[in-house]
Amino acid sequence: MKPISDFLRKLTSSREWSLWWESSNSSDELTRVTLALALIFLAIYWCAWVFIKKQGAAPPPPGPRGLPLLGHLPFLDPELHSYFADLARIYGPILQLRLGSKVGVVVSSPALTREVLKDQDVTFANRDVPEAALEAAYGGSDIVWTPYGPEWRMLRKVCVREMLSSTTLDSVYALRHREIRQTVSHLYSQAGLPVNIGEQTFLTVLNVITSMLWGGTVKGEERTSLGAEFRQVVTEMTELLGKPNISDFYSSLARFDLQGIKKQMKGLALRFDGIFNSIIEQRMEMDKEGGNGGGKDFLQYLLKLKDEGDSKTPFTMTHLKALLMDMVVGGTDTTSNTVEFAMAEIMNKPEVMKKVEQELEAVVGKDNMVEESHIQKLPYLYAVMKETLRLHPALPLLVPHCPSEPCIVGGFSIPKGARVFVNVWAIHRDPSIWKNPMEFDPERFLRGAWDYSGNDFSYFPFGSGRRICAGIAMAERMTMFSLATLLHSFHWKLPEGKLDLSEKFGIVLKKKVPLVAIPTPRLSDAALYK
Numbered sequence: 001m002k003p004i005s006d007f008l009r010k011l012t013s014s015r016e017w018s019l020w021w022e023s024s025n026s027s028d029e030l031t032r033v034t035l036a037l038a039l040i041f042l043a044i045y046w047c048a049w050v051f052i053k054k055q056g057a058a059p060p061p062p063g064p065r066g067l068p069l070l071g072h073l074p075f076l077d078p079e080l081h082s083y084f085a086d087l088a089r090i091y092g093p094i095l096q097l098r099l100g101s102k103v104g105v106v107v108s109s110p111a112l113t114r115e116v117l118k119d120q121d122v123t124f125a126n127r128d129v130p131e132a133a134l135e136a137a138y139g140g141s142d143i144v145w146t147p148y149g150p151e152w153r154m155l156r157k158v159c160v161r162e163m164l165s166s167t168t169l170d171s172v173y174a175l176r177h178r179e180i181r182q183t184v185s186h187l188y189s190q191a192g193l194p195v196n197i198g199e200q201t202f203l204t205v206l207n208v209i210t211s212m213l214w215g216g217t218v219k220g221e222e223r224t225s226l227g228a229e230f231r232q233v234v235t236e237m238t239e240l241l242g243k244p245n246i247s248d249f250y251s252s253l254a255r256f257d258l259q260g261i262k263k264q265m266k267g268l269a270l271r272f273d274g275i276f277n278s279i280i281e282q283r284m285e286m287d288k289e290g291g292n293g294g295g296k297d298f299l300q301y302l303l304k305l306k307d308e309g310d311s312k313t314p315f316t317m318t319h320l321k322a323l324l325m326d327m328v329v330g331g332t333d334t335t336s337n338t339v340e341f342a343m344a345e346i347m348n349k350p351e352v353m354k355k356v357e358q359e360l361e362a363v364v365g366k367d368n369m370v371e372e373s374h375i376q377k378l379p380y381l382y383a384v385m386k387e388t389l390r391l392h393p394a395l396p397l398l399v400p401h402c403p404s405e406p407c408i409v410g411g412f413s414i415p416k417g418a419r420v421f422v423n424v425w426a427i428h429r430d431p432s433i434w435k436n437p438m439e440f441d442p443e444r445f446l447r448g449a450w451d452y453s454g455n456d457f458s459y460f461p462f463g464s465g466r467r468i469c470a471g472i473a474m475a476e477r478m479t480m481f482s483l484a485t486l487l488h489s490f491h492w493k494l495p496e497g498k499l500d501l502s503e504k505f506g507i508v509l510k511k512k513v514p515l516v517a518i519p520t521p522r523l524s525d526a527a528l529y530k
């Protein structure tokens with residue numbers, strides 16, 4: 001080091017240097033300016049280089065070490081949401097897990113969620129598509145799994161603006177009304193007998209969604225038998241999507257499908273595809289014959305879009321079927337599981353049940369049936385729904401996000417392609433945010449101003465940013481309308497034993513033990529149930 005410092009000292013104090021500078025100063029103004037500029041650029045370049053190097057050198061998030069090759073895979077608990085919450089208590093609000101050859105990152109605080117879903121939304125608006133989803137959703141051609149870009153924008157526009165907008169939903173209120181009334185009538189016929197609430201709500205939601213999709217196309221008995229088949233397929237599909245799959249963690253092993261998940265999913269997807277093909281054929285026949293089959297439906301609109309759509313980003317038959325799949329799979333389990341959890345929590349707290357019933361009596365009355373127009377006037381029931389979505393958010397880890405380039409979150413580096421789990425379930429139960437977080441207390445939503453529009457990173461059951469749920473308006477209406485009707489029309493009691501409120505993890509969270517309860521009619525006039 002000494003020779004270098006001696007050299008520098010000599011250089012700065014040397015007469016030769018000052019002579020050169022002075023001489024050029026007097027003789028060549030241009031050279032002096034050029035030299036000064038070159039030095040400034042050099043300094044800026046050096047600062048930028050140091051900055052970039054520093055960024056690149058950000059450490060990875062902390063996390064458990066795991067085993068060579070396997071990483072943390074052998075230690076994953078099937079109840080991923082609560083397991084990740086336990087890990088966050090040890091490693092902090094951002095942690096990294098090696099899952100085979102994949103990097104998993106878990107985010108569990110409002111501040112870091114804001115960084116991911118708001119500040120760096122575009123980077124994180126992508127998905128790391130699981131093998132099972134590729135099989136289920138026509139190679140990932142649907143809204144949920146398509147990467148962020150023109151194709152996703154086109155699909156999302158079709159879905160949010162045309163099918164799930166408030167205006168469209170208002171225009172198909174008659175469908176929701178009809179299906180809810182049919183459920184009430186069916187429950188009336190079951191009075192005094194145990195009823196599986198999740199199953200009943202699933203069928204109601206499914207019938208509403210499929211009526212909107214192809215209501216004018218499929219009728220009568222065929223519709224009823226489709227309902228039963230769909231529930232089985234949707235349940236199996238969401239279970240498979242939630243299962244850790246070796247093929248996702250070692251891409252070189254994907255073609256062997258070691259757990260057979262891809263094969264099972266393929267079978268389920270084929271069943272859906274068969275149903276879709278037959279319905280689409282029927283609709284095309286009807287259109288050929290010149291009639292609309294007794295009513296317009298979404299399928300008719302989609303077929304028209306396929307034929308006349310934008311040539312730059314065409315809407316193909318594959319997109320069409322993938323969208324139908326999204327509506328049926330994404331809209332049913334989420335809503336019916338939320339209704340089931342809400343009913344269980346209400347039945348577990350008689351004081352909550354009493355307040356709900358009082359509100360319904362005051363707003364709807366006992367000689368009337370619930371209409372959707374009543375919903376705006378039920379603030380307590382609305383608070384019950386929000387509290388249910390706080391304790392049991394339907395997608396506890398959202399749909400995992402995936403950065404399209406390397407980035408920094410909370411000072412830690414996240415590699416491109418990581419699978420990022422935002423643990424909304426853990427944030428909703430964080431005692432530093434929520435008073436008595438484990439308590440089911442709807443009143444907190446009457447006192448506080450939380451809403452789920454995606455701007456509050458302490459409460460976001462529908463996600464936030466570009467990938468926020470596309471079906472919020474529909475979910476809200478169906479959940480509120482179903483709950484209000486079930487609780488207004490019937491008293492509910494448990495057959496026997498203690499109520500079990502525990503959860504079972506899946507891409508969609510569900511009750512471990514299905515809620516079975518006995519309805520007794522509450523309304524005096526039997527004609528109201530017909």
Ligand code: HEM
Binds near residue numbers: 143398
């Ligand atoms: C209580 C009911 C529901 C809840 C709690 C819920 C929640 C969510 C969440 C958390 C996401 C992922 C957001 C993210 O990745 O950051 C999502 C995505 C989505 N949801 Fe929902 N959802 C519900 C009902 C529905 C319904 C009824 C539909 C349609 C009929 C629907 C359609 C979708 C679609 C298409 C996406 C994918 C959006 C995209 O990737 O661009 N959801 N939902």
